[in-house]
Amino acid sequence: KELCSLPKETFDLVIAANRLPVDRVVHPDGEVEWRRSPGGLVTAMESVMRGRDGAWIGWSGDPGEAPEPFREDDMQLHPVPLSADEVSDYYEGFSNGSLWPLYHDVIVQPTFKRRWRAAYERINKRFADAAADLAAEGGTVWVQDYQLQEMPAMLRAQRPDLRLGWFNHIPFPPVELFMQLPARESLLHGLLGADFLGFQRKADAYNFLNACRQLLAASVKGDVVRLPDGHATRAAAVPISIDAQAMADLATTPGVKARAAEIREQLGNPEHLMLGVDRLDYTKGIRHRLKAVGELYQEGALDPATTKFIQVATPSRERLEAYQHIRSQVERTVGQINGDHSPIGAPAVTYLHRSFPREEMAALFLAADVMLVTPLRDGMNLVAKEYIAAHDGTGALVLSEFTGAASELKQAYLTNPHDISALKQSIMNAIQAPPDVLARRMRAMRRQVMTHDVQRWAEDFLTNLAAAPERPR
Ligand code: ADP
Numbered sequence: 506k507e508l509c510s511l512p513k514e515t516f517d518l519v520i521a522a523n524r525l526p527v528d529r530v531v532h533p534d535g536e537v538e539w540r541r542s543p544g545g546l547v548t549a550m551e552s553v554m555r556g557r558d559g560a561w562i563g564w565s566g567d568p569g570e571a572p573e574p575f576r577e578d579d580m581q582l583h584p585v586p587l588s589a590d591e592v593s594d595y596y597e598g599f600s601n602g603s604l605w606p607l608y609h610d611v612i613v614q615p616t617f618k619r620r621w622r623a624a625y626e627r628i629n630k631r632f633a634d635a636a637a638d639l640a641a642e643g644g645t646v647w648v649q650d651y652q653l654q655e656m657p658a659m660l661r662a663q664r665p666d667l668r669l670g671w672f673n674h675i676p677f678p679p680v681e682l683f684m685q686l687p688a689r690e691s692l693l694h695g696l697l698g699a700d701f702l703g704f705q706r707k708a709d710a711y712n713f714l715n716a717c718r719q720l721l722a723a724s725v726k727g728d729v730v731r732l733p734d735g736h737a738t739r740a741a742a743v744p745i746s747i748d749a750q751a752m753a754d755l756a757t758t759p760g761v762k763a764r765a766a767e768i769r770e771q772l773g774n775p776e777h778l779m780l781g782v783d784r785l786d787y788t789k790g791i792r793h794r795l796k797a798v799g800e801l802y803q804e805g806a807l808d809p810a811t812t813k814f815i816q817v818a819t820p821s822r823e824r825l826e827a828y829q830h831i832r833s834q835v836e837r838t839v840g841q842i843n844g845d846h847s848p849i850g851a852p853a854v855t856y857l858h859r860s861f862p863r864e865e866m867a868a869l870f871l872a873a874d875v876m877l878v879t880p881l882r883d884g885m886n887l888v889a890k891e892y893i894a895a896h897d898g899t900g901a902l903v904l905s906e907f908t909g910a911a912s913e914l915k916q917a918y919l920t921n922p923h924d925i926s927a928l929k930q931s932i933m934n935a936i937q938a939p940p941d942v943l944a945r946r947m948r949a950m951r952r953q954v955m956t957h958d959v960q961r962w963a964e965d966f967l968t969n970l971a972a973a974p975e976r977p978r
């Protein structure tokens with residue numbers, strides 16, 4: 506009885522994301538382990554939330570009942586349950602079978618099912634209820650990403666006192682594609698429940714505003730959308746970043762430097778070491794990258810004895826067919842390239858299909874002479890920024906024009922991954938560039954990344970949110 510009368514703990518800052526920053530893994534012997542969740546959202550938001558006394562609402566990554574709320578790194582983690590059917594309909598279905606491919610230029614064909622759509626709405630409501638319960642009077646709720654587009658309006662209906670923001674970590678598609686979505690109006694209305702919507706690029710914010718204009722006949726003036734009830738929402742670009750200093754510091758620790766040297770030694774101290782680091786996703790252009798590298802070996806432009814390539818591919822969304830397909834294509838191609846070109850005991854391509862600790866990632870970045878970031882479409886791509894932060898000196902970045910990062914990192918070797926000849930040329934330009942050219946390019950990119958870090962991004966977002974629908978002064 507006494508317990509019930511205790512005041513419920515509420516938070517001035519609540520963030521809601523599909524996933525918690527840690528993933529609950531149950532081993533066959535029943536042992537439970539919490540691992541860091543995959544993806545750029547967690548990389549970014551984990552550093553933002555460290556030191557702020559806030560709450561993070563999200564799924565534990567495991568179907569079934571939600572674990573009890575718990576504290577980690579100054580944060581209250583508040584698990585939201587998803588049943589096995591909900592994982593398959595809301596997460597694998599509508600989020601990653603409908604929205605993900607649609608928002609990434611339909612690189613694979615999106616599938617639309619009414620059951621998936623119903624689950625998405627139901628789970629967004631569940632997240633809204635959890636946030637309504639946890640947010641303090643007049644507090645701020647910051648909703649993340651494409652899995653929670655209906656949540657802002659659902660939350661506003663319950664808690665009009667809150668400041669509501671939403672950030673899209675992935676692209677927002679042109680209206681010609683967005684209009685394929687059966688639930689298109691509900692999603693736009695869902696987002697318009699927020700006060701401020703942040704996007705990776707100006708083009709994404711423009712696409713959203715254009716969708717409101719064309720599909721809702723809403724009043725759009727500049728970057729503000731106004732609904733008939735008077736509620737106004739501002740939409741603008743606030744490009745995300747990394748904890749740049751933390752990566753720079755990590756890359757200068759003696760342990761990481763020694764490990765970087767060791768990685769090169771294990772590969773036979775190659776003249777050139779190329780690196781790719783991605784979730785194993787069809788948006789990342791891994792197939793195109795391997796095609797280019799394979800042809801360069803084939804033609805003799807690259808010597809497989811002295812130029813090595815490491816591809817790290819984190820397991821992702823493994824139950825979806827499109828992901829099983831890309832995995833088998835990548836693994837077959839790596840096998841072919843090594844079969845055709847590798848010297849005995851010294852594979853030209855080292856393929857690593859697993860997750861690594863941050864220190865090992867930093868060592869890989871530091872060891873690599875050339876970083877290959879070749880997505881066919883990517884909201885930002887934090888890996889590109891991590892590589893830059895890890896390099897104080899030389900190092901070259903081959904970067905797809907179809908990433909958000911390309912708008913900021915103009916001194917990269919920018920390339921169109923669909924054009925295999927152009928991609929091969931960009932790789933060769935990066936490999937053959939003189940050290941003084943590389944150093945000059947790296948200095949400029951580092952200045953950009955070090956001064957536009959994730960803390961600055963979070964402050965920009967929260968300042969915009971506090972001032973919305975006006976522009977912050
Ligand atoms: P996405 O969000 O689509 O996965 P990003 O490039 O924006 O892509 O972010 C990926 C994040 O995951 C980066 O912080 C990167 O360092 C990290 N990462 C990628 N692969 C691995 C891996 N195998 N082990 C550990 N971290 C990884």
Ligand code: F6P
Binds near residue numbers: 543547650674821
């Ligand atoms: O921002 C890209 C993103 O899709 C995040 O939303 C997500 O957390 C991450 O990549 C990893 O994907 P998933 O959570 O589906 O494993």
